Amino acid sequence: MTDTDIRTSVTARLVEDLDAGFVALFDGYRTVVFSTALRLCGRWADAEDLTAEAFLRAYRALAGYDAERIAALRIRSWLLTILTNLWRNTLRSAARQPLPAPLESAPDPVDPRESAEQAAERHETGHELAVMLGELPEDQRLAVVLRHVADLPIAEIAIVLGSPPGTVKSHISRGLGRLRQLHERGAS
Amino acid sequence: MTGSDHDSLAGGLAALAVDAPAGLLDRVVARWVRVDAPIGAVYVASTDHGVAYLRTGTGEEEFVGAFRRRFGRPLLPADRPPAGLIPALRTGRRADLRLDLRGLSSFESDVLHAAMTIPRGEMRPYSWVAREIGRPRAVRAVGTALGNNPVPLLIPCHRVIRADGAIGQYVFGARAKETLLRAEDVNLEEVGDLAARNVHFVASDTTGVVCLPTCRDARRITTAHRRDFAVMSRAVAAGYRPCEHCRPAALS
Numbered sequence: 028m029t030d031t032d033i034r035t036s037v038t039a040r041l042v043e044d045l046d047a048g049f050v051a052l053f054d055g056y057r058t059v060v061f062s063t064a065l066r067l068c069g070r071w072a073d074a075e076d077l078t079a080e081a082f083l084r085a086y087r088a089l090a091g092y093d094a095e096r097i098a099a100l101r102i103r104s105w106l107l108t109i110l111t112n113l114w115r116n117t118l119r120s121a122a123r124q125p126l127p128a129p130l131e132s133a134p135d136p137v138d139p140r141e142s143a144e145q146a147a148e149r150h151e152t153g154h155e156l157a158v159m160l161g162e163l164p165e166d167q168r169l170a171v172v173l174r175h176v177a178d179l180p181i182a183e184i185a186i187v188l189g190s191p192p193g194t195v196k197s198h199i200s201r202g203l204g205r206l207r208q209l210h211e212r213g214a215s
Numbered sequence: 216m217t218g219s220d221h222d223s224l225a226g227g228l229a230a231l232a233v234d235a236p237a238g239l240l241d242r243v244v245a246r247w248v249r250v251d252a253p254i255g256a257v258y259v260a261s262t263d264h265g266v267a268y269l270r271t272g273t274g275e276e277e278f279v280g281a282f283r284r285r286f287g288r289p290l291l292p293a294d295r296p297p298a299g300l301i302p303a304l305r306t307g308r309r310a311d312l313r314l315d316l317r318g319l320s321s322f323e324s325d326v327l328h329a330a331m332t333i334p335r336g337e338m339r340p341y342s343w344v345a346r347e348i349g350r351p352r353a354v355r356a357v358g359t360a361l362g363n364n365p366v367p368l369l370i371p372c373h374r375v376i377r378a379d380g381a382i383g384q385y386v387f388g389a390r391a392k393e394t395l396l397r398a399e400d401v402n403l404e405e406v407g408d409l410a411a412r413n414v415h416f417v418a419s420d421t422t423g424v425v426c427l428p429t430c431r432d433a434r435r436i437t438t439a440h441r442r443d444f445a446v447m448s449r450a451v452a453a454g455y456r457p458c459e460h461c462r463p464a465a466l467s
Contacts, residue, residue: 061235175228
């Protein structure tokens with residue numbers, strides 16, 4: 028299903044029954060929201076907290092919207108905007124408190140369901156990249172994660188970040204450049 | 216940069232997408248069940264933190280609406296009652312049952328935690344709760360907080376009554392409160408009678424301990440050895456020690 032298909036069916040169900048519709052909303056978008064959360068904050072437990080909080084806030088907002096407003100919602104970018112703002116807020120409040128450990132030495136985000144082989148394979152391919160994402164400046168990390176992990180088009184990222192498309196493209200290209208640099212430094 | 220470099224980096228990033236854990240939905244939504252309780256059917260809503268809301272059965276829609284307004288959280292039907300709920304409603308023991316009291320103010324939470332310590336079959340005045348939580352002048356606010364109890368029966372706010380022996384108000388009405396107290400074998404007539412005679416503390420001249428009248432220790436005092444007091448200061452002046460179970464000192 029394309030995002031438009033998902034959006035159409037989720038919207039219809041939300042208008043019909045908010046709570047049952049919320050389950051459809053969650054099922055339709057949980058993977059993109061959780062993936063984004065995980066690659067922004069880097070830790071599995073934090074990503075679960077962030078995702079749950081984002082969906083709860085979405086529900087509370089929806090409870091105050093009429094059918095017309097729900098029908099007009101661009102749900103995916105709206106959800107990711109809520110998530111992004113929450114993540115930025117957690118960064119602000121974390122900055123006021125000393126971090127338990129620098130992000131580079133943060134433990135590998137572990138999916139409790141995966142097998143040992145899966146973990147080993149992911150460790151070789153994905154782990155390095157996931158850690159390197161954590162070294163990107165905030166704007167670049169957001170733009171790269173939304174473009175390449177969440178697979179959003181530039182126009183939609185521009186909406187989520189509230190920046191012009193040109194700025195988004197520049198964040199992505201600088202972010203990718205920095206990742207390549209980090210990779211080469213790690214390889215040498 | 217070459218095209219293949221870009222592709223492998225983009226591919227690596229795309230592979231960082233993961234499925235959300237299935238249980239994550241229950242971090243957000245609450246679930247409801249309808250079960251039998253000593254005062255008839257009740258609706259009970261629970262989150263991943265525990266039981267959050269209990270109300271008597273007027274209808275599913277009304278319960279769901281009231282829950283949403285109070286908690287701002289989606290509410291879906293549950294397959295089965297949360298662990299420990301049925302025994303807690305039947306026996307009054309909450310051993311295995313978790314409660315979700317996150318939506319409460321610290322004052323409300325203190326009041327409810329004090330009410331939780333009142334054993335089955337015993338009663339305490341509103342002023343006792345106020346003293347217990349270190350807010351002796353907040354008696355009226357204690358009544359309001361108990362009336363706002365999200366989980367009556369599970370937190371036994373029905374065991375808090377008026378100092379004059381009247382049973383006072385209850386979230387489900389005074390009649391339900393009386394039914395619950397009688398089901399716990401409280402002798403409401405005796406309590407009313409003592410209060411009418413201005414007896415609020417009873418002491419044993421064999422143990423030298425002074426109790427609130429419904430304390431399990433007070434109920435063991437034989438008539439010949441019982442000394443009645445209107446105020447704690449008199450009992451203390453007469454050499455009696457406050458009971459450690461019912462803590463009547465909280466009313467001195």
